Amino acid sequence: METSGSFAFFVAQCQGCTRVSVLWQAALTYLHAQGIKMVSYHSNDAQRPGSDHLGIVADGFPQDWVCHYIGDNLSKVDPIPQLAARVGRPFLWSRAADLEALTPAQLAYLQELSSSGLGDGLAMCAYGPGMRNAYVGLGFGGPAPDLSDTQIFELQCAVQICHLKYCELTEWRQASFDPLTKREREVLEWIAQGKSNSVIAEILGISRHTVDTLLRRLYEKLGVNDRTTAAIRGVGSGLVVV
Numbered sequence: 001m002e003t004s005g006s007f008a009f010f011v012a013q014c015q016g017c018t019r020v021s022v023l024w025q026a027a028l029t030y031l032h033a034q035g036i037k038m039v040s041y042h043s044n045d046a047q048r049p050g051s052d053h054l055g056i057v058a059d060g061f062p063q064d065w066v067c068h069y070i071g072d073n074l075s076k077v078d079p080i081p082q083l084a085a086r087v088g089r090p091f092l093w094s095r096a097a098d099l100e101a102l103t104p105a106q107l108a109y110l111q112e113l114s115s116s117g118l119g120d121g122l123a124m125c126a127y128g129p130g131m132r133n134a135y136v137g138l139g140f141g142g143p144a145p146d147l148s149d150t151q152i153f154e155l156q157c158a159v160q161i162c163h164l165k166y167c168e169l170t171e172w173r174q175a176s177f178d179p180l181t182k183r184e185r186e187v188l189e190w191i192a193q194g195k196s197n198s199v200i201a202e203i204l205g206i207s208r209h210t211v212d213t214l215l216r217r218l219y220e221k222l223g224v225n226d227r228t229t230a231a232i233r234g235v236g237s238g239l240v241v242v
Contacts, residue, residue, distance in 0.1 A: 005034070006034030007157075007158065007174070010026065010158060011035055020166065023162060023193075028059055034155060035140065036140065037119075037136070038061045038138070038141060039123065039135055039138060040056060040139075041057045041058075041135075042136070043055070043082055043135070061118070062118075065116060065118065070094060077108070078109055080123045083099050084124055084170040089124075090123065093110075093113060093120055093137070094144065096143075097110055118236075119142040120139075120140050121137050121138050121139035121140055122152065122155065123137055124155075126160050128167040132167050134163050136159045183206075183214060184214050187200055188203060188218055191227050191231050192235055192241075197211045
C-alpha cells in the first residue's frame with residue numbers, strides 16, 4: 001500500500017484531481033514530505049484557488065518577502081526563472097550566477113536573496129501544451145540538503161505532472177484567453193512569414209514607428225528578445241497559423 005508521501009500516491013492523486021484547490025494541496029503535501037519548505041509557481045495564469053490570476057503563487061515564503069518581490073517588481077531583475085527556462089535542468093538558486101553572465105542588477109538580486117534568510121532552493125521549469133510553461137521554485141528554508149540525482153529528478157517529475165494537470169484543469173480558460181491585441185496578432189503573423197518591419201507597416205497602412213512599438217509589446221508578452229523566437233513561439237503556441 002502506497003503511503004501519502006510516496007511518488008506513486010502523489011501521481012494517483014493528481015490523476016484523480018478535478019479541482020485546482022485539490023491539486024495545489026496535493027502538491028504541497030507531497031513536496032513538504034520531501035523536505036521542501038517553500039514553493040513558488042510562476043506562469044502567465046498562475047492562480048491560487050479562489051483568487052484572480054496572479055502570475056505568481058507562493059506558499060511557505062515569509063509574507064514580507066512575497067510583498068517585496070511582487071510590490072517592487074523583483075521579477076524584472078530575478079534571473080532564476082529565465083535561467084531555468086534556458087538551462088532545461090534543475091539547479092540550485094545559489095548556483096545561478098555560475099550558469100551565465102548576469103547584469104549588475106541581477107547579481108544584486110541574487111545577493112539580496114542569499115542574505116534574506118530564505119536559504120537555498122531548487123529552480124526548475126515545467127512545460128505544458130501550447131507553450132504554457134511555468135517556473136517553479138522549491139525552497140529548503142536553509143542550506144541545500146545532499147540530494148541525489150534520482151531525488152532531484154523525482155521532484156522535477158512531480159512538478160511536471162502537477163503542471164500538466166493544472167493545464168488540463170484550466171484548459172477551458174485558455175480557450176478564451178488571447179494575450180495579443182488584433183493588431184499585435186497581425187504583426188506577428190507577418191513576422192512569421194518573414195516580412196520586415198517596413199514591409200509590415202506598408203501592408204497594414206501604419207507607420208514604421210507603430211510597428212516597432214507593437215513589436216516591443218509582442219516581445220514582452222511572449223517573453224522573447226528577437227523576431228525569430230517570437231515567430232517560433234507564436235506558431236508553437238497556436239497564436240499564429242502559417
